[in-house]
Ligand SMILES: Nc1ncnc2c1ncn2[C@@H]1O[C@H](COP(=O)(O)OP(=O)(O)O)[C@@H](O)[C@H]1O
């Protein structure tokens with residue numbers, strides 16, 4: 001399965017371009033397009049109502065809009081359940097009472113988006129040949145895409161720390177015997193071995209899961225980012241910054257779409273500049289008279305992308 005991420009500033013035409021690229025590839029491949037933008041408008045572009053479950057848009061093309069509020073709720077509930085299972089004594093501090101507050105804490109949206117992305121990718125394996133992600137505006141998207149790498153870094157540190165804890169527990173156990181304690185009438189034993197330690201097992205399985213996403217993200221045969229910009233300087237500056245980050249993350253970048261091109265001289269100059277600074281093929285899409293909405297308009301729009309020329 002191949003994954004295409006369509007990224008760019010709000011309003012540049014990400015959703016329209018994502019719909020168009022999905023339309024183009026769905027001619028030959030079973031395709032799923034997924035909107036991760038909390039402000040969904042993918043269904044509007046196709047004029048087909050979409051929800052959290054994949055719905056057929058046309059032959060070979062399915063669409064889905066992730067309920068981001070729901071994804072955050074699921075992420076928090078899952079996290080608190082795991083915490084409670086692993087650290088039974090935390091029941092005493094009533095995690096649920098904090099969930100409402102935690103959901104506003106920085107980073108939660110990013111983790112929830114990554115979890116939703118990961119879940120959809122793993123559920124789509126074998127069902128779809130190509131997945132297209134319509135993403136939230138650049139800043140949030142780049143933070144989400146950076147998370148696997150970031151998580152692997154702190155994951156390794158936590159594994160090391162946990163190993164130390166377990167080895168100290170084992171040393172104590174050798175001297176004092178097994179440590180048991182009773183909480184709410186239930187007996188607990190502190191684990192001393194990695195294979196039996198739930199925290200270590202959770203850490204390792206999380207790293208494996210995130211590692212798989214990171215592998216996919218950096219594999220030029222399976223993943224491609226398609227940046228969308230408008231022919232203005234602010235848009236170019238932002239695309240350049242996004243490029244820097246994507247390069248640091250070693251993510252493959254396909255063609256750049258310059259959307260809403262009206263053919264003015266200074267726009268042409270800017271495109272030449274973008275081409276030489278960014279070193280990627282550019283696809284120009286004209287500023288159309290009407291809004292490109294509906295299947296017929298998207299079909300027309302998709303021809304400008306010439307997907308077959310740059311998609312591996
Ligand atoms: N080439 C184009 N010509 C005219 N209007 C366009 C073009 N591309 C996109 N639009 C319109 O611009 C608006 C923003 O596009 P959209 O794809 O929703 O952007 P984003 O997802 O980046 O916020 C929409 O009204 C869309 O129909």
Ligand SMILES: [Mg+2]
Nearest residue numbers: 014015037041
């Ligand atoms: Mg959009």
